[in-house]
Amino acid sequence: MKPAAFEYLSPTSIEEAVQALTDPDDGDTKVLAGGQSLVPLLSLRLAQPARIVDINRIPGLGEITESGGVLTIGTLVRQRSAEHSDVVRRACPLMAEALPHIGHTAIRNRGTVGGSIAHADPAAELPTVAACLDAELVARGPRGERVIPAAEFFTGFFTTALAEDEILTAVRIRSAAPGTGAAYEEVSRRHGDFAMAGVAAVVRLDGDVVAEARIAISGVDLVPVRAGKAEAALVGRVVDEPTLVAAAEAGVADLHPSADLHGSAPYRKHLAGVLIRKAVRTAAQRARESR
Numbered sequence: 001m002k003p004a005a006f007e008y009l010s011p012t013s014i015e016e017a018v019q020a021l022t023d024p025d026d027g028d029t030k031v032l033a034g035g036q037s038l039v040p041l042l043s044l045r046l047a048q049p050a051r052i053v054d055i056n057r058i059p060g061l062g063e064i065t066e067s068g069g070v071l072t073i074g075t076l077v078r079q080r081s082a083e084h085s086d087v088v089r090r091a092c093p094l095m096a097e098a099l100p101h102i103g104h105t106a107i108r109n110r111g112t113v114g115g116s117i118a119h120a121d122p123a124a125e126l127p128t129v130a131a132c133l134d135a136e137l138v139a140r141g142p143r144g145e146r147v148i149p150a151a152e153f154f155t156g157f158f159t160t161a162l163a164e165d166e167i168l169t170a171v172r173i174r175s176a177a178p179g180t181g182a183a184y185e186e187v188s189r190r191h192g193d194f195a196m197a198g199v200a201a202v203v204r205l206d207g208d209v210v211a212e213a214r215i216a217i218s219g220v221d222l223v224p225v226r227a228g229k230a231e232a233a234l235v236g237r238v239v240d241e242p243t244l245v246a247a248a249e250a251g252v253a254d255l256h257p258s259a260d261l262h263g264s265a266p267y268r269k270h271l272a273g274v275l276i277r278k279a280v281r282t283a284a285q286r287a288r289e290s291r
């Protein structure tokens with residue numbers, strides 16, 4: 001099937017792009033980034049916007065920088081570029097480990113970091129990383145720039161706090177602190193498929209004791225879930241097997257995943273617990289090795 005007809009705009013400045021989103025029209029307008037989610041939706045006519053605003057010709061949205069302990073990834077940075085970036089690997093090893101799980105190389109060559117986060121698939125890796133690390137999402141709209149904390153960004157199934165006339169311009173993440181270890185674990189039926197569940201974990205150790213833990217889970221709710229109870233069960237403790245079991249139990253206690261073709265609800269819940277144990281164990285090991 002071919003996409004329904006739409007007006008195509010290719011602005012060369014962010015102001016022009018915002019203006020195109022703001023202009024009144026008789027149908028909805030969609031931003032086009034890497035097209036790896038939007039183009040299939042158009043082709044299947046699951047999305048039929050009246051107008052497409054292609055942001056790929058806007059300069060300055062495709063840079064990776066680190067300054068003052070903050071990693072900034074421009075929205076148009078291709079997932080494959082982030083995957084191969086030394087800066088990302090050093091400042092955000094969690095994202096570096098999560099990226100290769102996204103689809104296949106051809107998809108990551110075009111798909112953008114910002115596009116994945118704006119798309120807000122609850123099974124996707126990058127929204128889970130953003131939730132885990134309390135990333136800041138920088139948006140630009142007709143009222144100027146605003147910064148949205150990840151905890152407020154993912155508002156529902158494929159839904160974000162971005163207004164219809166706003167463009168995500170960058171993702172900001174605090175650089176990994178010394179003594180910190182990170183791990184991303186997921187299970188999918190086949191390589192390249194969306195995961196049935198995934199867990200992002202970061203552990204900071206003080207001696208052998210957990211000073212800080214961050215855990216986020218994908219594929220178990222309408223948005224990536226921050227496992228606050230699992231984090232609390234780890235802080236102040238040595239990461240041994242009884243602590244991992246207690247943290248995993250606490251982390252899944254309030255989950256009510258839905259079933260689909262790939263797995264039942266109890267299976268997904270079980271999987272999330274297994275992945276919490278695995279990811280936290282690895283993150284703690286890496287934190288020890290980083291000393």
Ligand SMILES: Cc1cc2nc3c(=O)[nH]c(=O)nc-3n(C[C@H](O)[C@H](O)[C@H](O)COP(=O)(O)OP(=O)(O)OC[C@H]3O[C@@H](n4cnc5c(N)ncnc54)[C@H](O)[C@@H]3O)c2cc1C
Nearest residue numbers: 031033034035036037038103111112115116118124125168
């Ligand atoms: C076969 C296949 C397998 C895949 N497997 C995975 C997987 O395992 N894990 C995974 O995470 N993803 C997977 N993807 C999706 C892929 O990661 C997409 O690249 C990503 O979801 C969207 O990024 P994009 O740059 O392609 O965005 P687009 O497809 O261009 O846009 C996606 C949506 O986000 C909006 N958007 C994009 N950029 C912005 C912006 N800057 N501001 C505001 N709105 C914006 C668009 O309007 C659109 O609604 C897969 C895709 C395919 C085709």
